[in-house]
Amino acid sequence: MTFDDFITITGYLFLVINTLVFIISYNKKHKALKYFIMYLLLCLFIQFSSNILNSLNNHNLFLSHYFFVGQFVFLSLFFSSLDDFKKYKSVNIILTFIIAASFFIYLYRFPENLDRWSILEIAITSIALLVYSFTFFLKKIENDKDRKYIYFNSGFFVYTLCSTLIFTLGNIGSKELKFYVWQFNSILYIVFQMMIFVEWYKNFRKPNRKEPTLDNFITK
Secondary structure (H helix, E strand, O other), X not given: OOHHHHHHHHHHHHHHHHHHHHHHOOOOOOOOHHHHHHHHXXXXXXXXXXXXXXXXXXXXXXXXXXXXXXHHHHHHHHHHOOHHHHHHHHHHHHHHHHHHHHHHHHHHHOHHHHHOOOHHHHHHHHHHHHHHHHHHHHHHXXXXXXXXXXXXXXXXXXXXXXXXXXXXXXXXOOHHHHHHHHHHHHHHHHHHHHHHHHHHHHHOOOOOOXXXXXXXXXXX
């Protein structure tokens, strides 16, 4: 097994585990959680489909459009469902579907672009999510009592910022430089998935036993 294979398999396993544990821990009282799980399922579907097509030596670049637009839709709905964004929820949802519909209409009208990178698509969808993510940080500074999604958001912001620069500037530099840049991006993806797992463990894990409290000691 090569180092590339190890990195790819590790990232894929983390994604599978994260998707399963969040589905198992799903609770309707956390309104934003369903969109977060949809995002994880999208990532899992794109990863799985991409690997199958790659093994069959078929083109899989068209999946990037579904990923970037799908990620934009699900995470926009996710952030809009948080209490910190409630004030702008309606506007955010309308803008989200206008932007997503615009990209799908464009690809429908010009299907030859399905097998090409769309730097504009990557930039618009990713930058919008980075704005949400940065705003989330600012809201948490004002209200540090609720720490839900802080680990996910930290990993997402760093990974998305770096990967957006890599995708938009992917044709710059030598072949060797590109290789190391993509290696770095793959490692960063694993760190991102690890942060998602930490998010689950810290904020959504259902403990098997009751933690001792002051009341326990008093009654004893």
